Amino acid sequence: MSATVLDGKRVADALCGDLRARAATCVARGNPPTLAVVLVGDDPASRVYVRNKGRRAAEVGIVTRDHHLPAATTTAELVGLVQQLSDDPAVHGILVQLPLPAGIDSQAILLAIDPAKDVDGFHPDNLGRLMIGRPRFVPCTPAGCMRLLAAADVAIRGRRALVIGRSTIVGKPMAQLLLAADATVICAHSRTMALADEIAAADIVVAAVGRAEFVRGAWIKPGAAVIDVGINRRADGSLCGDVEFAAAAERAAVITPVPGGVGPMTIACLLANVVTAAEQA
Numbered sequence: 001m002s003a004t005v006l007d008g009k010r011v012a013d014a015l016c017g018d019l020r021a022r023a024a025t026c027v028a029r030g031n032p033p034t035l036a037v038v039l040v041g042d043d044p045a046s047r048v049y050v051r052n053k054g055r056r057a058a059e060v061g062i063v064t065r066d067h068h069l070p071a072a073t074t075t076a077e078l079v080g081l082v083q084q085l086s087d088d089p090a091v092h093g094i095l096v097q098l099p100l101p102a103g104i105d106s107q108a109i110l111l112a113i114d115p116a117k118d119v120d121g122f123h124p125d126n127l128g129r130l131m132i133g134r135p136r137f138v139p140c141t142p143a144g145c146m147r148l149l150a151a152a153d154v155a156i157r158g159r160r161a162l163v164i165g166r167s168t169i170v171g172k173p174m175a176q177l178l179l180a181a182d183a184t185v186i187c188a189h190s191r192t193m194a195l196a197d198e199i200a201a202a203d204i205v206v207a208a209v210g211r212a213e214f215v216r217g218a219w220i221k222p223g224a225a226v227i228d229v230g231i232n233r234r235a236d237g238s239l240c241g242d243v244e245f246a247a248a249a250e251r252a253a254v255i256t257p258v259p260g261g262v263g264p265m266t267i268a269c270l271l272a273n274v275v276t277a278a279e280q281a
Helices: 008-028 044-060 075-087 106-112 124-131 140-151 171-180 195-200 245-249 262-280
Strands: 034-040 063-069 093-096 160-164 184-188 204-207 225-228
Touching (some): 008 044, 008 262, 044 262, 075 106, 093 262, 140 171, 160 171, 160 195, 171 184, 171 204
Parallel strands (some): 034 063, 160 184, 204 225
């Protein structure tokens, strides 16, 4: 078997086409979707992510307001800025780029964001809404994974889904979304005993463990759907996911590549949350 490779950029482009029309409607009503982006320090990867998000936002018709603060910024100073943005009716979404420099209380920053502007979906209010089945904003990477499964016509109801990873950014919300779609869900992690056996039994595998090629291709159930959230850099500088791609692609029915799979969907789903926030404002 040779898997169908899911083109995340193609699916993201289709979503952004829809968002462009919705953003134009907001603009016509005098309410242009606006995203405030806060970057603290000079982390090179964070700068790249922010630049990519800003470029994509402009293509959709979302206004971005960039706030670049020095690494020496205190928690109190950053909380103050976030509260100002939360109180600004012209701002619909707030994105504080993570990770923050050491010394800043990330949880305090997260709690300072108005949940109605938390387009990352990380605020406890939004995570709680997801838990009870009444989501406002879904974390962007899990939302993108679900859209990729839908684009590939992967059957979820009644299927056995394995989520490898337990973070509040990906693993836990991903499990909740799959449960809501009527999958039988197991949440595993790097310390799960007999993990290879769990993977071999799964119809859907979402790998978000953060270890290069941690999931061996030989473990994949023939015909499974594999969503690889990981992005890791090898010693030679090349990128790879959490799944051994070539070997997994010989067994899976569908699989996402790294790069070019989940990554573009994460950004597109962030922009979808911004447009939704503007529509609801």
